[in-house]
Amino acid sequence: MxxxxxxxxxxxxxxxxxxxxxxxxxxxxxxxxxxxxxxxxxxxxxxxxxxxxxxxxxxxxxxxxxxxxxxxxxxxxxxxxxxxxxxxxxxxxxxxxxxxxxxxxxxxxxxxxxxxxxxxxxADHLGPLGMPGLTAWAAMAKRAEVQPGDSVLIDAAAGAVGGTAGQIARALGASRITGIAGGPEKCAAVTGTYRFDACIDYRTEGWRDALAAALPDGLNVHLENVSMDLLTLALTHMRPYGRAVLCGLADQYHADAPPPGIPAGLIIGKRASLMGLVVYDFYDRWNEFTEFAAPLVRSGDLKIxxxxxxxxxxxxxxxxxxxxxxxxxxxxxxx
Amino acid sequence: MxxxxxxxxxxxxxxxxxxxxxxxxxxxxxxxxxxxxxxxxxxxxxxxxxxxxxxxxxxxxxxxxxxxxxxxxxxxxxxxxxxxxxxxxxxxxxxxxxxxxxxxxxxxxxxxxxxxxxxxxxADHLGPLGMPGLTAWAAMAKRAEVQPGDSVLIDAAAGAVGGTAGQIARALGASRITGIAGGPEKCAAVTGTYRFDACIDYRTEGWRDALAAALPDGLNVHLENVSMDLLTLALTHMRPYGRAVLCGLADQYHADAPPPGIPAGLIIGKRASLMGLVVYDFYDRWNEFTEFAAPLVRSGDLKIxxxxxxxxxxxxxxxxxxxxxxxxxxxxxxx
Missing domain, CATH: 3.90.180.10 (Medium-chain alcohol dehydrogenases, catalytic domain)
Incomplete structure (x- = not known):
């Protein structure tokens, strides 16, 4: 050829x-x-x-x-x-x-x-079954170990990682999935296509109050791949012994200064567990992930x-x- | 009366x-x-x-x-x-x-x-079996879940919490216990009385190099109750998927400014788990802890x-x- x-x-x-x-x-x-x-x-x-x-x-x-x-x-x-x-x-x-x-x-x-x-x-094999899906699964199933009844907050919820993470958390039994995204179109995808319980548009005024109102009982699992500011905010709403997975800081990828650090007092006060995630470590578990997620994609319970x-x-x-x-x-x- | x-x-x-x-x-x-x-x-x-x-x-x-x-x-x-x-x-x-x-x-x-x-x-009931001991046990056995073979780094190792934590980690099977303390007298207690494998005196010149030399294979469990600077240093020596327990920042108790934050990049890059600990949560498990630790005190394997x-x-x-x-x-x- x-x-x-x-x-x-x-x-x-x-x-x-x-x-x-x-x-x-x-x-x-x-x-x-x-x-x-x-x-x-x-x-x-x-x-x-x-x-x-x-x-x-x-x-x-x-x-x-x-x-x-x-x-x-x-x-x-x-x-x-x-x-x-x-x-x-x-x-x-x-x-x-x-x-x-x-x-x-x-x-x-x-x-x-x-x-x-x-x-x-x-495209399914690049999205919900691809690296974004593998990242979401590693975060929810393997690092945060989402359990039935968990209240999960997902940043960048309209993205492939975030959107998949929320739906995987639902499949693992989480009782409430809240997303954060920028703009009405993204939020419509999060609550419509991805069927999150709520989505907060961080570009609207008063969105921090709206987030608090959307989490009347707090959260116990958080996925962050964008911003330290959002991670810190999530920690303030975290129930004791909540778990946060940090798999990237997209808003820092092209920034000149290092991001502000994670506030130690919140980690202690909330008895939080904060876990780093690098998806490369899970490449050898792609088949295990696909066995879990492909049926969800076929049934329409996982779409991006x-x-x-x-x-x-x-x-x-x-x-x-x-x-x-x-x-x-x-x-x-x-x- | x-x-x-x-x-x-x-x-x-x-x-x-x-x-x-x-x-x-x-x-x-x-x-x-x-x-x-x-x-x-x-x-x-x-x-x-x-x-x-x-x-x-x-x-x-x-x-x-x-x-x-x-x-x-x-x-x-x-x-x-x-x-x-x-x-x-x-x-x-x-x-x-x-x-x-x-x-x-x-x-x-x-x-x-x-x-x-x-x-x-x-005094045993105030030290190794008291609140410092309960804190150390909660950190090593319940939060970090020390396993046989772990390499453990303890800050403030001459203190009651740190000294007990190292000895409890040993009892849980850790293969290497390294301490950090200030001054030769404290380090002598850490390696002598508490039988840590090594103690680094952070008041000596070149102590950061000495710490690196004392951890040729890195560490996978860290206990911090003093300083953000030490936590950050410990993270740099951490093996992938290591666990750090944060139960206080003593050097901040009387400081005016908030401490610098925990560097997010290290948490991600090291795939670290950072866990907050408040000992109050373990008061109702004091008898469980005493059952574990009192025999160690009686046998001389846990002394402060x-x-x-x-x-x-x-x-x-x-x-x-x-x-x-x-x-x-x-x-x-x-x-």
């Missing part, structure tokens, strides 16, 4: 939040299938906030992609176009964390995970809004919108 | 760290035994850091004692001198959190806990240096020394 393909790359090195014009879509040779590996024809790739810092070389110590050469990193779902690996055959659907912005990816067998597409869309474009031309603009938090749900490019 | 007794009181209201001269020892009438209660002749009372803030009305919302009237708060151990309560009889040894600086305390039956003095000293004076005259000076962190082990007044 030879020929050309399209690929998204950085035009030049950057040291700020990337924008659409930083990305060029170029034509490159389609790669060959590697020995003991596979060539995957991608059907959809995921746009995720961490890539914004990754492009600056500021994510988990990983180097920035080389401008005009390396595909912009992305997870993806596709079908095997050619296989030289045992147990993987042409036509198999796979998910890979090493897809990148390109039509075809040449990968070692170890980099792909076979997925079941029955009753599912490629999809903010997608088709083809590379509109991908940079969606990437910019996603990094600015202006998307709803899972941002992705269908190919 | 009538007559006089001595009692320690504040001379006047204060709004700073108390010193010896703030305390007056006055003569007051010996109280009568209350209906359904007991009159306890105290044998020893405990001097604890939290009383420093309690005297200023800044501890857990409790009011400051009224000057020249209310006994300074203290836990104590004594014998029942007179009983009008079912199940409690003259001569029984009891522990009470409501002893106060006085020779006799008139208490409701619910305020005393009968204790077994076999092979033990009243005792820094005591006998009689009220020297008590204010020891109280001042204790609040300044200049004592070693458990500070107490024997009567």
């Amino acid at each position: 030879t020929g050309k393909m399209q690929q998204g790359v950085l035009r030049a090195a950057i040291d700020r939040r990337p924008v659409a014009s930083d990305i060029a879509i170029i034509e490159t040779p389609r790669p060959d299938c590697p020995e003991d590996g596979v060539l995957v024809k991608l059907a959809a790739i995921s746009l995720d906030p961490y890539v914004g810092t990754r492009l600056r070389g500021k994510h988990m110590g990983e180097p920035a992609p080389v401008p005009m050469r390396d595909a912009i990193p992305a997870h993806g779902v596709g079908q095997i176009a050619q296989s030289r690996a045992d147990g993987l055959k042409e036509g198999d659907w796979v998910h890979t964390t090493e897809a990148g912005w390109r039509d075809y990816a040449a990968l070692p067998a170890s980099a792909v995970r076979t997925i079941d597409m029955t009753g599912l869309d490629p 809004a999809k903010d997608s474009v088709t083809g590379w031309a509109d991908a940079p603009a969606l990437f910019e919108r996603m990094l600015a938090g202006k998307h709803i749900g899972k941002a992705m490019v269908r190919l | 009538t007559g006089k007794m001595q009692q320690g009181v504040l001379r006047a209201a204060i709004d700073r760290r108390p010193v010896a001269s703030d305390i007056a020892i006055i003569e007051t009438p010996r109280p009568d035994c209350p209906e359904d209660g007991v009159l306890v002749k105290l044998a020893a009372i405990s001097l604890d850091p939290y009383v420093g803030t309690r005297l200023r009305g800044k501890h857990m919302g409790e009011p400051a004692p009224v000057p020249m009237r209310d006994a300074i708060p203290a836990h104590g151990v004594g014998q029942i001198a007179q009983s009008r309560a079912d199940g409690l009889k003259e001569g029984d040894w009891v522990h009470t959190t409501e002893a106060g600086w006085r020779d006799y305390a008139a208490l409701p039956a619910s305020a005393v806990r009968t204790i077994d003095m076999t092979g033990l000293d009243p 240096a005792k820094d005591s004076v006998t009689g009220w005259a020297d008590a204010p000076a020891l109280f001042e020394r204790m609040l300044a962190g200049k004592h070693i082990g458990k500070a107490m007044v024997r009567l």
Whole structure:
């Protein structure tokens, strides 16, 4: 298999939040299938906030992609176009964390995970069953260990991680799910599509009072991936021995100064447990997670809004919108 | 039973760290035994850091004692001198959190806990089996859930809480116990009397390097009750998924400004669990704790240096020394 393909790359090195014009879509040779590996024809790739810092070389110590050469990193779902690996055959659907912005990816067998597409869309495997879903499951089921009766507060609730987390918490028996999101459209998705009990729009005046009113009995589980300010506010509403999971601080990814610290007095006074989460640690449990979550997706009990474009031309603009938090749900490019 | 007794009181209201001269020892009438209660002749009372803030009305919302009237708060151990309560009889040894600086305390039956003095000293029930011990046990056994093989770092290791915590961690199977303390005398107690594997003197130059050298494989459990700076340092040496228990910030009890916050990036990056602890929540588990710890005290596997004076005259000076962190082990007044 030879020929050309399209690929998204950085035009030049950057040291700020990337924008659409930083990305060029170029034509490159389609790669060959590697020995003991596979060539995957991608059907959809995921746009995720961490890539914004990754492009600056500021994510988990990983180097920035080389401008005009390396595909912009992305997870993806596709079908095997050619296989030289045992147990993987042409036509198999796979998910890979090493897809990148390109039509075809040449990968070692170890980099792909076979997925079941029955009753599912490629996009499901990037959203509720993809890295955002895995993050949400790790946070709710494995770190916070949500129990029946828990009252759960989710920040960035319209996002793929937050939206999935609330629905997973519900599946684990939580009795009340409250979200925080920015703007009426996002809040409508949170209470409508994701069926949270309430959503507080932090862009409205008096929203802190509204949050207090939405939590008459406080909360005992919190998921934070945006802001120290919200984490601190959540702690003030926390019942004794509540658990908060911290899996990122999106509002700091492109900030110059370090964030303010977590107030020690609240941790002690609330007898809180605050837990850090890095989703990479759960990559080897993806099948366990999928067994739990795929039935929920098929039954309609776990769904995430999809903010997608088709083809590379509109991908940079969606990437910019996603990094600015202006998307709803899972941002992705269908190919 | 009538007559006089001595009692320690504040001379006047204060709004700073108390010193010896703030305390007056006055003569007051010996109280009568209350209906359904007991009159306890105290044998020893405990001097604890939290009383420093309690005297200023800044501890857990409790009011400051009224000057020249209310006994300074203290836990104590004594014998029942007179009983009008079912199940409690003259001569029984009891522990009470409501002893106060006085020779006799008139208490409701619910305020005393009968204790077994076999092979033990009243001071044991104020130190390793008292509130410091209960705090240490709650931190190590119930919050951090120390497991065999854990590497444990204890701040304020020469203190009653820290010293007990290290020995309890050892009893729970921890493989390495490292302490931090101020000064050679304290460090000698930590590695000698308390048998920690190492103690770092934070008053020596290069102590941060010495700490790193003492933790070649990092740590996975940390107990902090002094300083945000030490908590942050401990987090930098923490293995993934380590647990830190925060039960106080002694260096902040009399500070004007709030402490710096806990760095969120370290919590995430280390996948740490940070847990708040308030020992009050464990008062109803004191018997469970004593069952665990009393055999260790009797066998010599749990011992705490005792820094005591006998009689009220020297008590204010020891109280001042204790609040300044200049004592070693458990500070107490024997009567």
